[in-house]
Amino acid sequence: MTPTLNTIRIYVDADACPVKDEIYRVAARYQLPVSVVAANFIRVPQDPMIERIAAGSGMDAADDWIAERAGKGDIVITSDIPLASRCVKAGAEVIAPNGKPFTEESIGMTLAVRNLMTDLRSSGEVTGGPKTFAPRDRSAFLSALDQAIRRIQRQRANQPNER
DSSP: OOOOTTSOOEEEEOTTOTTHHHHHHHHHHHTOOEEEEESSOOOOOSOTTEEEEEOOSSTTHHHHHHHHHOOTTOEEEOOOHHHHHHHHHTTOEEEOTTSOEEOHHHHHHHHHHHHHHHHHHHTTOOOOOOOOOOHHHHHHHHHHHHHHHHHHHHHHHHOTTOO
């Protein structure tokens, strides 16, 4: 199947993504194209619907590649908050690997907390790190991805001339 302009595309910020296999399975079920973007070479399944992108090792090269392409009707999978912010502003649905959606309503506060924690760490404060990825996170992610796909499909069914 060849993707059309009206196809939902899933962009994966792949360097540290723990749910790539789940993304491939869901995308196959819905026959959606996936762009797996990493700084350098990353192994992906042999599937014409899965595109592997080596964006280069420059600072934020993979993030820039995704942010330049993702827009309304696309889904971005990332735990990178600045990238999530850029993609939300472009109209994409953005989901963290733990299933947490980044939305217009939540991204400002999420970015502010991230910046505060970065400042605290740079001043020597011990802040801990991200929570360990748990099986319930994988389940929450699968549910959030499925919901995002169905939501975009419903929106497109109600506005067939969009995009």
